[in-house]
Amino acid sequence: MTELTYLKAFNDGLRQMMDADPDIFVVGEDVARKGGVFGSYTGLIDAFGERRMVDTPISEQAIVGLGIGAAVCGLRPVVDLMFMDFVLVAMDQLANQAAKLKYMFGGSARLPVTIATNGGAGLSAAAQHSQSLEAMLCHVPGLKVVMPSTPYDMKGLLIACLRDDNPTVLVKNKRMFGVKGDVPAELYEVPIGEARVARPGADVTVVAYSRMVTESLKAADELAADGIDCEVIDLRSVQPLDIETVVSSARKTNRIVVVHEAVRFAGLGAEIAAQVSEHAFDYLDAPVARVAAPFAPVPFSPALESRYVPDASRIAAQIRTTLDRA
């Protein structure tokens, strides 16, 4: 075990996988010479050269399309989309091409392409550089979407994505780049589609992913002082979903709060609430609650943005309400 940051865990896992597999290359804006605008790819140009670290024009459709074409021809591209917001610019290639080619071709295609991107608010990056758009991606059959919350999961999920023969989207959270944690030196996978219980508890289930896991754990610590015992589930993957872990926990605690940074309307919380009601309706002692961003673009000013993004205190307040202990 070594202590690495969330961002270095990505870099470390990618470097090891590129060492192991000559078919892996990285393509995107500013990935090679600059090492990625956030430093995701620092040093990789020195290790792998311009053949495998490819700077491109600002052309998200063509970048994703290049990844698709190369993947269909047997390579294993890592496609970098600098901000998750830019997924929208590439949406035809992602949703109409990458996600569907295998199915439309009757199964003959393999698309081992990993889209790595950076999402989340809280940096005063405003409405076009802060979004959490995972619900849109989860809605498209054929894609897988992972959103790690720790350095350990970052490396393990990245490796799982790189070994997967489907188009996967790995979303880093921009406010977590410097967060440190223990990361094994060797290659390991965190399986796509398996949640983890980040904190066991008995009174209420809090379901979160990405940075909201950290905020949920903070809320749980705060509530523990009042004798409230929260179980926090980290989904880790949002497509496919590990609904089994969520439902098992809901059947145990009888109360559930879903937390995400994305807007509340038609977000992952809605899907989870629906599935919990399908599978655990008779166990619930309170409605499924959601803590999420309001239905507005992400604002710029810190004064507005701090109201916009969910945090531990809002999560704690919702948990108290759900437990009828407000």
Next chain:
Amino acid sequence: MTGLSHEVLRDIHRRMVRIRLFEEAAGRIFEAGRMPGFIHLYVGQEAVAAGVCAALRDDDQVSSTHRGHGHLVAKGGDLSRMMAELMGKATGYCGGKGGSMHVSDLDLNMLGANGIVGGGVPIAVGAGFANKYRASGAVSVAFFGDGATNIGAFHEAANMAAALELPVLFVCENNEYAEYTPRDQTMAIADVVERAAAYGMPGTKVDGMDPVAVFEATTAAAGRARAGAGPSFIECKTYRYYNHHGVQTLGMKYRSDDEVQQWRAKDPIPRHEDLMVGAGAMTPDGIEAVRAEIAAEVEAAIEFAEQSPLPDPDDLLADVYSGPAGGRQPLPPP
């Protein structure tokens, strides 16, 4: 007179006739209501697919369009599996999951017809990237229409291929109409090839009703790409005899019957047959024999498709993902 060998001339001819007879049969079956969905027939444009694909190696990839049957046939596609796919049968190229707009054969390096205009162009660039990455010497071809050169994906892909010096051929089938809108309503230039210069790639304009001209332009562009000199653009002036969709040919508001007749007078197949006879590459009897042989192949394809089973509805969810979809479903309540 062409300098092409008799063998190449016959090869081009066979590819064109296979497209023509397959497409006309597909149109008849569609018209009879025995084929679901949409159909975008390639008839009239055969010289492009045949001329390009005859000039390619087997390991060269092509990406295609919504009007993609001709590209798969020209790449050597199996007419039976194609017809079965068009009829939504389990034995089709895509097991009935794709249909006309998604016929593909990755074993033939045909990366699929594509229902999104311009959508296949970046994919061909990715194939070109893979060829360069592996130094395989293969090239990729993006087929697209004049209409596709107005969509962003085309421009991004053309610039990308040029900037990264990828072995890609951009083959524009300029049939003068973006669906039902004439070219002069959709762009302010007469020749799409003018766009190539903006990306720093050489462009050639050829008679897209002349397969020999298409073959020669492709050979030159592919040679350039294989030598590491990057992408090229070939504009083929051509025409589709049928409507954008379906089997109507005349009496349409957006184009005149005279215009259709003028283009049909330039039909690439009899023109190429005359050339072959003149060059001593084939006799009129030989041509008839080829046509009869391919007509029988098409009849066999129809028979195969009609006799084939429909897909099992239980296969609906197969092939969404490679391997297990993942995720875990809830256990029943204890």
